[in-house]
Amino acid sequence: MLEIRGLAAGYGNIKALKGIDLDVAEGEVACILGANGAGKTTFMKTVCGLLRPSEGRIAFRGKDIAGMAPAAIVRKGIVLVPEGRAILSRMTVLENLELGAYHRRDAGIRRDLDAAMERFPILAARKVQRGGSLSGGEQQMLAIARALLARPRLLLLDEPSLGLAPLVVADIFRIVREINEAGTTVLLVEQNVKQALRVSRHAYVLETGRIVHGGPAAELRNDPKVMESYLGSGRVRDAEE
Amino acid sequence: MFAEQLINGITLGSIYAIVALGYTLVFGVLDIINMAHGEIFMFGAFVGMLIATKAQAPLWSAFLGAIAVTGAMGYLLERFALRPLRGRPGASHLASLISTIGVSILLENVAHKIFGAGNQLFETPFAEIRFDVGPVTVYLVQVLILAISILLMAGLSLWLYRTRAGKALRATAENLETAGLLGVDTTRIITATVVIASAMGGVAGVLVGMAFNYINNQIGLSMGLKGLAIIIFGGMGSVSGAMAGGLILGLSETFVVAYGSSGYRDAIAFIAIIVVLLIKPQGLFGQAAPEAQR
Numbered sequence: 001m002l003e004i005r006g007l008a009a010g011y012g013n014i015k016a017l018k019g020i021d022l023d024v025a026e027g028e029v030a031c032i033l034g035a036n037g038a039g040k041t042t043f044m045k046t047v048c049g050l051l052r053p054s055e056g057r058i059a060f061r062g063k064d065i066a067g068m069a070p071a072a073i074v075r076k077g078i079v080l081v082p083e084g085r086a087i088l089s090r091m092t093v094l095e096n097l098e099l100g101a102y103h104r105r106d107a108g109i110r111r112d113l114d115a116a117m118e119r120f121p122i123l124a125a126r127k128v129q130r131g132g133s134l135s136g137g138e139q140q141m142l143a144i145a146r147a148l149l150a151r152p153r154l155l156l157l158d159e160p161s162l163g164l165a166p167l168v169v170a171d172i173f174r175i176v177r178e179i180n181e182a183g184t185t186v187l188l189v190e191q192n193v194k195q196a197l198r199v200s201r202h203a204y205v206l207e208t209g210r211i212v213h214g215g216p217a218a219e220l221r222n223d224p225k226v227m228e229s230y231l232g233s234g235r236v237r238d239a240e241e
Numbered sequence: 242m243f244a245e246q247l248i249n250g251i252t253l254g255s256i257y258a259i260v261a262l263g264y265t266l267v268f269g270v271l272d273i274i275n276m277a278h279g280e281i282f283m284f285g286a287f288v289g290m291l292i293a294t295k296a297q298a299p300l301w302s303a304f305l306g307a308i309a310v311t312g313a314m315g316y317l318l319e320r321f322a323l324r325p326l327r328g329r330p331g332a333s334h335l336a337s338l339i340s341t342i343g344v345s346i347l348l349e350n351v352a353h354k355i356f357g358a359g360n361q362l363f364e365t366p367f368a369e370i371r372f373d374v375g376p377v378t379v380y381l382v383q384v385l386i387l388a389i390s391i392l393l394m395a396g397l398s399l400w401l402y403r404t405r406a407g408k409a410l411r412a413t414a415e416n417l418e419t420a421g422l423l424g425v426d427t428t429r430i431i432t433a434t435v436v437i438a439s440a441m442g443g444v445a446g447v448l449v450g451m452a453f454n455y456i457n458n459q460i461g462l463s464m465g466l467k468g469l470a471i472i473i474f475g476g477m478g479s480v481s482g483a484m485a486g487g488l489i490l491g492l493s494e495t496f497v498v499a500y501g502s503s504g505y506r507d508a509i510a511f512i513a514i515i516v517v518l519l520i521k522p523q524g525l526f527g528q529a530a531p532e533a534q535r
Contacts, residue, residue, distance in 0.1 A: 012330065050418060074424035086419040088412055090528065099412050102405070103424030150424060 001026040001185055002047070002078075002154060007056035007066075009046040016042040018209040019056070024154065024187050024202075029180050031188040031196040031217070034206035040189040041083050043206065044158045047187075048080040049073040060154070075103050077153035081160060083189075085143040089132025093123055096131050096142055100149030109149070116145040137168035144175060154185045161192045173199055197221045244377045246499040247492070252383045254491020255390030256452060259445040260464055261471035261483035262397065263438040269414030269478040270434045272334060276341040277318055279465020280348035281439045285311045285446025286456045287356055290363045293447075300365060300451075304389075307443035315439025318344055319432050345461070352458040360457045363450035386448050393444060394484055401480060410434055414478060474514045476527025485525060489513070 002024040010016045016039045024030045034040050045051045047058060049070040058066040065073055088096050097116055101109045117124035120141045126134060134142060140160055147155060157176065161169040173195045180186050180199075190196035197203055197217045205213040205226070213226050220226055260282060267275040285307040293303035322340045326332050370381040401407040412420040413430045421427050449464065450456050471490055475482025490510050497509040517525060 048422065050421070069426075069428075070418075070421035071424050071426045074422065080422055082419075082422065086416065086422065088415050088419060090415050091408070091411060095408055095411075098405075099408060099420075099423045099425070102409060146423070 001061060002187065003057075003059040004047070005057045005059075007043075007046065007053055007058060009042060009051050009053045011042075011051075015054075016209055017046065017053075020206075020209075020211055022204055022211060022214070024185060026185055027180075027183070028201040029176065029186040029188060029199050030202040030204070031190055031200040032204045032206050033190060033193055033196060036191075037208075038206040039209045040206055041158055042209075044080055044082070044156050044189055047073075048078055048156060050080075071103070074150060077151075078156065079147045079150045079152035079154075080156040081143045081147045081158065083158040083162065085136075085139045087131040087134070087139045087142055089130060091131055092128050093131055093134070093142060094127045096146050097123070097149055100146035101151075103150065112149055112151070116149060120145050137164050137171070140164060140168070140172060141175075144172075144179075148179065148184075152184060154187065155179060156187050156189075158189045159191065160188070161190065161195065169195065193227075242377065245379075246495055248377070248379060248383055249499075250492035250495035251488065252386050252452060252491070253495055254488035255387055255394075256445055256448050256487075257467055257471055257491050258484045258487025259390055259393060259441055259448070260468040261475065261487045262394070262480065263442040263445070264468045265472045265475070265478055265480060265483040266410075266434050266438040266441075268472065270410065270417075270431050271323070271337065273338045273341070274469060275318075275435070275438070276338065276465070277322075277344040277348060278341075278438065278442055278468065279461035279463075280345045280352070281311050281314050281318070281461075282442035282446045282449075282464055283352060283456070283458060283461035284314060284348065285443030286363070286450045286460060287352060287361070287446070288443070289447035289450050290361055290456060293450075294362060294364045303447055304444060307447045308440045311443030311446070312436050312440040314348075315436040316432065318439070319435040323435070324428070324432075345465075349458055349461060352461075356458060358458060360455040363454055363456050365451055368451075368454060382451050386452055389444070389448065393441065397441075398480065406430075406433070470511065470514055472524075474517055474524055476524030479524065479526040479528070482524055482526030 004020055004022045007020040008015060008017050020043060032040055032043065042051065046053050049068050049072070053066050056066065057064055060076055060078060065076055088099070091099070097113055101112065117127070122138055123142055123145060126138065131139065131142060144160070160172050160176070164172065169192065176186060176188065177199055188196055188200065197220060200217040202215065203217040203220045204211050213220065263278050263282070264274060267273070267278070288307045288310045289303040292298045292306045293300055318341070322344050323337045326337045326340060365382065367381050371378055372381070401411060409420065409425045410430050410433070412423060412425055413427050417427055420430070449460065467490065471486035472483055474490070475486030493513055494506050494510050497506050501509065521527070
């Protein structure tokens with residue numbers, strides 16, 4: 001579904017991505033792991049068009065989308081929930097959701113809005129409140145619900161569990177699984193290695209702008225050497241629990 | 242007469258509010274002050290004058306003409322003075338501020354060339370029509386200005402808060418990157434915003450012509466400064482702040498002249514603004530600066 005070859009991108013003279021090859025197959029959950037500064041967020045921003053790649057190809061369902069504007073990429077079916085959630089804090093929860101469906105013109109929007117409220121009752125309760133008044137966990141729910149209203153084929157999630165309480169983190173991963181079971185392909189960037197490997201079929205390890213390991217998530221989970229060398233030993237214990 | 246001064250103040254204030262709305266809309270999406278807005282407003286006044294006074298055409302056609310010309314100027318401003326500078330690596334967003342200053346100087350001189358430097362009469366056929374409501378004398382022009390201003394402000398609010406495009410504009414104003422991620426074509430929204438803001442300036446120009454009966458190529462500068470003061474006072478980028486700020490400035494100026502001395506008109510108004518800013522630095526309706534965004 002997503003086929004990336006030799007992707008390079010950066011900010012000014014700083015090269016944050018140095019030739020990334022990565023595939024995401026239709027219907028799966030894939031994850032990208034790596035330490036802070038490895039280039040994970042840069043990668044996500046490049047795929048969804050916020051950053052222009054300096055080299056390489058991003059093919060989505062067979063068509064090259066590298067260099068397209070974010071709005072055009074959304075229309076192709078790739079939607080990003082960015083790190084930090086990017087809630088429109090001055091607009092209401094309902095308006096945030098409505099804007100999720102901005103590019104759609106079909107008649108199903110109303111029904112999808114109702115479905116989102118039903119799935120996330122907390123959003124229904126806070127419908128007319130400003131997005132900025134929600135807690136971190138609620139904002140993450142809103143960000144995910146908003147992204148789903150775009151009816152993505154591929155959902156990109158950048159650190160969805162960052163800064164959330166453990167119970168909420170478990171919720172988020174349950175939702176990721178549900179979204180995937182409903183037929184949406186998911187590409188996840190995470191620092192929560194244990195949970196990410198548990199929901200993913202494939203995993204990639206990113207280090208200073210390069211993919212240093214890629215393969216089935218189960219394999220990675222059982223490979224203490226990879227875990228230790230790339231993800232730090234503290235996380236091995238996490239993963240083995 | 243208190244009631245008459247109140248009406249005068251509200252009339253003047255609603256014109257100020259419409260000028261300020263033009264600034265605040267553009268500031269919202271681009272984070273810059275459009276320094277050419279005052280001159281676009283001035284062109285609106287001149288186009289209105291040409292149609293209503295010189296050609297003796299009906300007033301509504303003066304508004305339509307002013308909207309068409311200033312809307313087109315807004316488009317050209319965005320397309321050729323702002324867009325080429327946007328998102329260029331290394332270009333400070335102050336570059337586009339300087340660019341609008343250049344456009345404002347150009348427009349003022351073009352107006353000088355076409356219309357000359359002196360005052361031009363802006364006559365409307367019903368300038369002298371007035372009626373008495375009890376002891377209060379009201380001019381038809383005032384009623385008209387007020388009606389058009391209220392219509393414009395209500396229309397803009399409805400559009401911003403009730404329509405898909407208006408919501409997209411507010412999303413773009415809050416965060417350009419996020420709006421793009423939601424599928425909003427931000428370039429188009431920015432262009433539309435500058436066109437709408439400029440057309441509102443054009444309407445305000447015709448209103449000022451109707452209210453003061455004369456115009457010249459300097460009115461852009463003085464009205465522009467007031468518009469700027471109002472949006473700082475009301476809160477940068479705030480639509481309700483621009484409306485409230487405009488009314489407050491108009492009322493305070495009118496009452497200072499009526500009950501004090503006309504020499505202190507601007508001084509008192511600006512002192513009021515300074516006092517408000519000392520107490521509430523982000524302006525009446527301003528939001529505290531949002532958290533740093535990634």
